[in-house]
Amino acid sequence: MIYLNNASTTYPKPEAVVTAVEQSLVHPPFAQNRAAYNASEDIFAACRKKLALLFHIENEKRIYFTSGATDAFNRIVRAFSLKRQQIVITEAEHNAVLRPIYNFLPKETVKLVKCNADGNIDLKEFSAKITEQTAAVFVNHCSNVTGSIAPIQEMSKIVHQKNATFIVDASQSAGVLDIDVEEMGIDILVFTGHKGLYGPQGTGGFYVSPDLFIKPSVYGGTGVDSHLIRLPEDYDEQEAGTQNTPGISGLCAGVAFVQQTGVAKIREKESRLIDRLRNGLNKLTGVTVFGTKEQSGAILSFQIDALAPKDAAYILANSYHIVLRSGLSCAPLMHQALGTGKSGALRASVSWFNTEEIDALINAVKELANAL
């Protein structure tokens, strides 16, 4: 099988990740404030430190673990929903952002920034949508459809000119692109663990700048201040309940893998593979490639014009053993912008572990397009 669905979840995982998960289940668990011993390393602190290094975060204690980006966004959006202020989003956002926003917030408080036919955001329109009434701006760092990379630093300046909070979705960029929260002016960074960070599914989290307070939306036992049933309004505890030790152990090993390999080296390899795929597909008749070469992540969407994407994906999987994603990829607004709102597209996405096997996809698409 040739696995090119890494934007959904990376596969395979580094061996160290598999070992870390296994070891966390074999050894006595880290007590998480719930026992008078500590037989194991505080894997949560270790993982926070590694993530802080990766994202250039000064205070690692401002990183909170969740079950993934969706969980993190739900918590963040709920915190803003209490104030009922204006929120700005872009058409590049994933349903992990869109659904919490459109279900927790009144529709009239949401302002939408359009993307052009290549899936890129127009900074002029972006700037125009942000006003003194804007409380927060959500931006997808790297589109999960076109791979387009948003100009985060420039956007941050625009957002901060209006004193709004800048929230960045790094689901497709963490471990794939360089992220420096200080330099990029990111107030809240949301990441998932199971994509470019090579951790297990069910891991992820968010970073909140020390100047901000996100009111918790999940309460429960933490092993700390147990005598308090009702917590003070400003109580900053985002990790209630027993936390996911096997998952965070795996994530910690995944982040270590990314650091040892180097984000620049990963980026260089993945870009090379995506460029090779883009060039190969662009030469084919009857194939449409979406997005632009400039500023693109490890993702490429395309379609075989004479074949519905879901049928093409079915044929590729069952006849050629090539696994892609098809359909809307949980980003319906981006597909509307691309003109593929009804059926979506085929999406290929690579990881560090892919090779020139990408040529097999080009050849299979060529064979299909030529036969139709």
Added chain:
Amino acid sequence: MKVLKKEESREQCSESGWHAYDYIFEQPLQTEQIQRLQQLGGNFLYLKQLKHPFFKVEQKYMMLKGIQGSQCVRLAVFKEQEERICKEAETLFENL
């Protein structure tokens, strides 16, 4: 032809809005059997020119697709029509 197994499709997302099932037959499907699937009615697509021919029967509330030579087909249906369509399709499968 005998159906060995019917299972919920693992790729629900690619058949967005539909309920999809994968049927596993006791033998690989060949041209003659694929042609008979047209009895389900609707549009019939048969891409014989592909290295591994692909077929699809599609109507308003149902879509059936597969690859010639494979033992597996995918049937996607709208929930409201599921019982009737699955029954019709399964009767035809038994008689392929």
